Amino acid sequence: MTISDRVIRILADHALLDTSDVTMDDTLESLGLDSMGLVETIFAIEEAFDITVPFNANAPQDSAFDVSSVRSIVAAVEDLMKQQA
Amino acid sequence: MRRVVITGAGTINPLGYAVGATHAAMRQGHCAIGPLDIPDLDRLQIQIGAQVRDYDPTDHFTKSQLSLYDRFTQFALIAADQALRQAGQAVVDPDRAGVVMGTSGGGLTTQDDSYRAVYQDGKDRVHPFVVPRLMANAAASHMSMTHGLRGPNFTISTACASSNHAMGQALAVIRSGQADVMLTGGAEAMLCFGGIKAWEGLRVMARDTCRPFSADRTGMVQGEGAAVFVFEEREKALARGAHILAEVAGFSATSDAGDIVSPDCDGAVRAMCGALRDAGLTPADIGYINAHGTGTAMNDRTECAAVRKVFGVSADDVLISSTKSMHGHLIGAAGAVELLACLLALNDGIIAPTVNHRIADPDCALDIVANTARTAKVDAVLSNAFAFGGLNAVLALTRA
Structure with missing residues (x-):
């Protein structure tokens, strides 16, 4: 499974959707993930990839981890895996 | 009573x-x-x-x-x-x-x-x-x-x-x-x-x-x-001729019955109004509010909106500060240590500041006593506490 497949599976699990319903252009809002859902999702990503995600729920837009779309989340995870390898 | x-x-x-x-x-x-x-x-x-x-x-x-x-x-x-x-x-x-x-x-x-x-x-x-x-x-x-x-x-x-x-x-x-x-x-x-x-x-x-x-x-x-x-x-x-530090004039507790972590403006409003009512005070009587003021975007904005709703036009006159900026968030002891700031306001006319403040937030447009303590004659205060679980508890104190 590719990184994007695994990220999509985690997002789908937390959004209670089928993986086939999640596209790269989806946003947290379109997936129906609220702030608590996001914090849980990030925890699951950290556990799955053994990385530390820099994310502050107070100011999501200022965090280094871009959560504006599924595509940006996948890209951020790929970056972090390279940095923290 | x-x-x-x-x-x-x-x-x-x-x-x-x-x-x-x-x-x-x-x-x-x-x-x-x-x-x-x-x-x-x-x-x-x-x-x-x-x-x-x-x-x-x-x-x-x-x-x-x-x-x-x-x-x-x-x-x-x-x-x-x-x-x-x-x-x-x-x-x-x-x-x-x-x-x-x-x-x-x-x-x-x-x-x-x-x-x-x-x-x-x-x-x-x-x-x-x-x-x-x-x-x-x-x-x-x-x-x-x-x-x-x-x-x-x-x-x-x-x-x-x-x-x-x-x-x-x-x-x-x-x-x-x-x-x-x-x-x-x-x-x-x-x-x-x-x-x-x-x-x-x-x-x-x-x-x-x-x-x-x-x-x-x-x-x-x-x-x-x-x-x-x-x-x-x-x-x-x-x-017995005891020295009286303040009167505990009123208290109110409310529940948001909403979210387990996100605060709700209405729950905070009802708690502040309830404490005022219990104390027989009006918003105009209050000179200082010790804010819950955790320093999270969600709390600070919700709390300021709630104060504005309760105080209306007098929101611009009331002094409000978060002493958590100095002593941190003492969680279950927060309101107790913060009551000391209320006693300082009532008895010494000193308003403890909100320190570490750098940039005004338009969503918190109240007199938050930034960085430096201020003097003010204060006859009555409120002390706010808004907990995870949507539980709000507000005390009203008056000068003895």
Whole structure:
């Protein structure tokens, strides 16, 4: 499974959707993930990839981890895996 | 209705080991937040907190006492002792004197140490007094035993509103005639590895410092400590010529019945209005609000919106500050330590500032007394506490 497949599976699990319903252009809002859902999702990503995600729920837009779309989340995870390898 | 006054106050918190030192630090706008000094710090992302520094338990307690006292109990006993000494002969009939304390974590340090011993160090044995040390009512029970207080005694755990709820209940107990004197406040000692690790998970903790109401805030910072007050039935206090620090004029508690962590403006509004109503005050009477002011975007904006809704046009005249910027968030002891800032406002006319403030947030457009203490004649104050779980508790105090 590719990184994007695994990220999509985690997002789908937390959004209670089928993986086939999640596209790269989806946003947290379109997936129906609220702030608590996001914090849980990030925890699951950290556990799955053994990385530390820099994310502050107070100011999501200022965090280094871009959560504006599924595509940006996948890209951020790929970056972090390279940095923290 | 029986009225209730405060005749003694005591504390140990990151700003000082007594009320005088705490008030001095608040006047100076001293920030006690700094690098944490705890075991396993290298495994924490959160590296800062407001600790009670240079604290040596053996300066205050014997070895046999310490085998029974978790850190939060120690803090409570130190604060209670100061408060009772200031109050003088408040306890005439011990059967009519009780305790109600607030704490969120109880003996969390004892739990943390014991779990480390059995899970990490592989030990098959823990200290025989783990249970009586860690129980949430340990502090209140030791306060009763140390001072022979034989009336009602209980502990309230409502996260960040614990001590405001506790003091509200102390008020109710005396008003209703169940007791004449109550030791009340809160104690917390959550700055251990597990306590911080749990908060880390929520991702609402600041990395730099606590900046309530500042547009560049990054979240909350934990503190630790205790504050304890002697609440006394007013006629009895007057009759014995006690020095009265303030009247506890009103209290209100509400529930959001909404989200487990996100605050709700309406719940805060109803709590503030309820406290004003209970005290027979109007918004125009209030000169100072000690804000809940955690330094999270969600709390600060919701709280400011709630104040504006309650106070209407007089919102621009009321002074509001978050002293959590100086002593951190004491969780279950927050409201108790913050009541000290209310006493400073009422008795000394000094408004403790919101320090670390850098950039105005248009969503927090109130007079937040940024960075420097201010003088103001204040006759009545509110103290806000809004807890996870959607539990709101607001106290109203008036000058004696």
